[in-house]
Amino acid sequence: MPEIAGNEHSAARERLAARQAELLNALLAKGPAPAGFDEQRLDVERRALLSKRRGIVRMLGPAVADELGDRFRPLFDAYAVEHPRHAGSRAREDAAAFAEWCRASGELSVNRKARWKFWQSN
Amino acid sequence: MVTPMTAQGTQLSPVEVGYLSAGPGRAAETALARLLDAGLVRVSRDGRVSAVHQHGHRGNTPVEARMHKSVQTPVSFNKVVKTAAYSTEMQALHRQLLNDNLMRKARPRAQAWWVFLGAGVLLTVLGFLLPGFFIGAVAFLLIGFWARGSSPVTREGKAVLKNVTASDRVLAVALYGFAGNVASQKVGDLFELSQSVVKMIPLKRKKKSAGSSCGSGCGSSSCGSSSSSCSSSSGSSCSSGSSCGGGGGGS
Amino acid sequence: MAGITDLGVGIGWRSEIDLTVERLPGVDFVEIVAENIHLGNLRGDQRSHLPESVRLLLERGIPVLPHAVSLSLGGADQVDLDRVRHLGEVAEAVGAPMVSDHVCFVRAGGLESGHLMPVPRTKDALDVLVENVKLAQRNLPVPLALENVAALLEWPDGELSEGQFLAELVERTDCWLLVDVANLYANARNIGTDPERFLDEIPLERLAYVHVAGGEQHGDIYHDTHAHAVLPEVLGVLDELCSRVKPPGVLLERDDNYPSDTEIASELAAIRAVVDKHRA
Numbered sequence: 001m002p003e004i005a006g007n008e009h010s011a012a013r014e015r016l017a018a019r020q021a022e023l024l025n026a027l028l029a030k031g032p033a034p035a036g037f038d039e040q041r042l043d044v045e046r047r048a049l050l051s052k053r054r055g056i057v058r059m060l061g062p063a064v065a066d067e068l069g070d071r072f073r074p075l076f077d078a079y080a081v082e083h084p085r086h087a088g089s090r091a092r093e094d095a096a097a098f099a100e101w102c103r104a105s106g107e108l109s110v111n112r113k114a115r116w117k118f119w120q121s122n
Numbered sequence: 123m124v125t126p127m128t129a130q131g132t133q134l135s136p137v138e139v140g141y142l143s144a145g146p147g148r149a150a151e152t153a154l155a156r157l158l159d160a161g162l163v164r165v166s167r168d169g170r171v172s173a174v175h176q177h178g179h180r181g182n183t184p185v186e187a188r189m190h191k192s193v194q195t196p197v198s199f200n201k202v203v204k205t206a207a208y209s210t211e212m213q214a215l216h217r218q219l220l221n222d223n224l225m226r227k228a229r230p231r232a233q234a235w236w237v238f239l240g241a242g243v244l245l246t247v248l249g250f251l252l253p254g255f256f257i258g259a260v261a262f263l264l265i266g267f268w269a270r271g272s273s274p275v276t277r278e279g280k281a282v283l284k285n286v287t288a289s290d291r292v293l294a295v296a297l298y299g300f301a302g303n304v305a306s307q308k309v310g311d312l313f314e315l316s317q318s319v320v321k322m323i324p325l326k327r328k329k330k331s332a333g334s335s336c337g338s339g340c341g342s343s344s345c346g347s348s349s350s351s352c353s354s355s356s357g358s359s360c361s362s363g364s365s366c367g368g369g370g371g372g373s
Numbered sequence: 374m375a376g377i378t379d380l381g382v383g384i385g386w387r388s389e390i391d392l393t394v395e396r397l398p399g400v401d402f403v404e405i406v407a408e409n410i411h412l413g414n415l416r417g418d419q420r421s422h423l424p425e426s427v428r429l430l431l432e433r434g435i436p437v438l439p440h441a442v443s444l445s446l447g448g449a450d451q452v453d454l455d456r457v458r459h460l461g462e463v464a465e466a467v468g469a470p471m472v473s474d475h476v477c478f479v480r481a482g483g484l485e486s487g488h489l490m491p492v493p494r495t496k497d498a499l500d501v502l503v504e505n506v507k508l509a510q511r512n513l514p515v516p517l518a519l520e521n522v523a524a525l526l527e528w529p530d531g532e533l534s535e536g537q538f539l540a541e542l543v544e545r546t547d548c549w550l551l552v553d554v555a556n557l558y559a560n561a562r563n564i565g566t567d568p569e570r571f572l573d574e575i576p577l578e579r580l581a582y583v584h585v586a587g588g589e590q591h592g593d594i595y596h597d598t599h600a601h602a603v604l605p606e607v608l609g610v611l612d613e614l615c616s617r618v619k620p621p622g623v624l625l626e627r628d629d630n631y632p633s634d635t636e637i638a639s640e641l642a643a644i645r646a647v648v649d650k651h652r653a
Binding site: 014027053091 | 453478
């Protein structure tokens, strides 16, 4: 990873990397709380990040959110904590993965066309 | 806004006028026109409709309220119309029009209705040669007439429609659709909608009367597409990484 | 370095409100989120890949400034030069005098945070940040401005105040500053930053422009949502800033729950009123 400067800077990068990874792991992937942080604030941040992620997935896939209705939020929250976003991944991939996860667990109908046919026949 | 009265003296909403004029698709377009007219939604250049956040305002009719709710996150113009056209609120509106005797359960037109008519005409001609054919001619003509189907709009419904003029831009949509013309002006222009947005609504049939199908074309098979409303746009504020704000409402 | 001329009052361009931005009176400049702009691989006219609305604004002579959210300059990993290159290409496509990102990190340990995370205000973090910023600057065609973020939590072992941290960053990289007064207000509410001290400590002569945004108080936490109205208290921080320096530009950021055109226009007018008050 660190290539630019001398050893001192490499060491600084490594120390920082460990701390940042520990924080994100705690906030996004159920990791242990890093030392020295206010636990309550970690909780606030965890919820804020989750809420933002949920909002983006809802925006990118309104049809999925509509079909899930009230189940959207608890399902998404369950999905999110098990599937933190990988570095460099895009929000759209997150939305697609969530829909796939819902289908795999039977929460979302696999063939959505059938539903539309039902409406059309009315 | 002046909308016509029925014989019983009930006021028709523009959405109902749209339904009588060209079915649930047109009614949905009219609901969208109402929301645009009231400043409750906005449309972007790429044709995504989103709710304008104001306190309390949700639209006047159930169809409008439902549509307003459906665009809390942006939805493409054609999908907004499609979704509303198939909504339970729209079905309720249809039932209301049936109850008011403005519409009736339509007999669908048989695909080969003209075959019966043709046979009837032929038999009529033959009837001049051999009068016995007249019996068959009458029968075939009757079958042909029956197979031609019936208009879903009742005489009263048509009478009401006849009195409606495009006196404002919402009624212009009800009568002609966003893609139509009124007084040699494009109806879409009245809402400052570009033609590329207006043309997102597929015009499948140009039937003047309303059926149980979507009059102004909402029944394309693309209904089942599960693509998200903004998958084709490049402009969502979240394509990668994070936007600067957000993270709010952590409760 | 060219620096920033008088930008005036602007708004963040978002595709959902593109027509609104075009119609609004008193929009002197706009910002676009660089990550949302997809340029082709063509060597030719990059402008043709820009959203129609952005092209139209450029034709009107409205400056368009690319704003990035994903460089993760405060991250421990080396800067992703592809992201830097993209930001530079967007800058060239819109002929921008400057680009910006944040003093933050958005990924670490293989995870993507999805939001701008504050960096610890330590010497380690500053060294890494400075290195990353310098590398980005070497790969950008225009000057880089960096923005203070809103934090919901505080790293335990900060050695510098936020103002000192940014001042040192400017000193060592010669970058510009994009001061977000809403973030400053949020930090005052949430982690006890003193806005006046912050403004005293940062080099105001390196101020590129200012961000203003709305948010919402939730219990004892202020959320910088960009989806609610701008609080008078945030305009108060802008007022405080304007009493010290005439900002080259002030830009309203709204990312969600867009209100009516009229309401957005009145927020812009309120911002302009604060700026003009100090101009007289």
